[in-house]
Amino acid sequence: QKEVEQDPGPLSVPEGAIVSLNCTYSNSAFQYFMWYRQYSRKGPELLMYTYSSGNKEDGRFTAQVDKSSKYISLFIRDSQPSDSATYLCAMSGGAQKLVFGQGTRLTINP
Amino acid sequence: DTEVTQTPKHLVMGMTNKKSLKCEQHMGHRAMYWYKQKAKKPPELMFVYSYEKLSINESVPSRFSPECPNSSLLNLHLHALQPEDSALYLCASSHSKGDLGPQHFGDGTRLSIL
Numbered sequence: 001q002k003e004v005e006q007d008p009g010p011l012s013v014p015e016g017a018i019v020s021l022n023c024t025y026s027n028s029a030f031q032y033f034m035w036y037r038q039y040s041r042k043g044p045e046l047l048m049y050t051y052s053s054g055n056k057e058d059g060r061f062t063a064q065v066d067k068s069s070k071y072i073s074l075f076i077r078d079s080q081p082s083d084s085a086t087y088l089c090a091m092s093g094g095a096q097k098l099v100f101g102q103g104t105r106l107t108i109n110p
Numbered sequence: 111d112t113e114v115t116q117t118p119k120h121l122v123m124g125m126t127n128k129k130s131l132k133c134e135q136h137m138g139h140r141a142m143y144w145y146k147q148k149a150k151k152p153p154e155l156m157f158v159y160s161y162e163k164l165s166i167n168e169s170v171p172s173r174f175s176p177e178c179p180n181s182s183l184l185n186l187h188l189h190a191l192q193p194e195d196s197a198l199y200l201c202a203s204s205h206s207k208g209d210l211g212p213q214h215f216g217d218g219t220r221l222s223i224l
Binding site: 100 | 116153155215
């Protein structure tokens with residue numbers, strides 16, 4: 001079993017829809033939770049960063065962490081074609097390493 | 111534009127060549143990283159430098175040789191690479207060894223080995 005599980009998709013939704021992306025994890029030592037967005041031929045761009053449990057909102061993006069369930073989510077409201085990308089969850093804690101999910105390929109259709 | 115700058119953006123080299131990848135950040139970060147990313151896969155950690163000292167080597171073959179000349183610069187020297195080393199090489203930085211927080215990535219160097 002991988003430390004971090006993320007459905008690779010692909011996920012295709014119409015413009016304006018609410019998108020929900022999720023990761024589960026098994027390591028209780030994880031304290032920092034991140035979502036990265038990666039466009040084709042670009043590096044991962046940090047979208048959201050949460051320490052421990054709770055919610056964080058930034059514009060159309062909301063990140064949720066539920067440590068009791070070992071489950072994190074990223075919600076995208078009013079999705080736009082420009083949101084089409086691969087979304088990577090990443091976590092760290094106890095060591096200077098990020099553990100990534102496999103990434104979910106998302107397409108927003110106009 | 112990212113705050114971590116990598117050069118060159120693309121590199122094609124033969125298996126006998128020697129080349130170097132360069133990374134620069136001006137965010138005052140004291141930890142810098144090299145990752146390798148294959149298509150449709152997440153980044154894989156190669157090396158970590160903390161306060162200009164190598165702190166993690168993920169059992170990377172010696173044909174990859176990292177160097178950290180100062181707190182803003184990170185190099186990756188390449189020699190006698192194999193075709194399977196073709197990938198996107200990403201540099202990242204973060205605040206410090208003790209901060210397990212977010213890493214900021216550059217846009218990478220796309221490397222092709224002939």
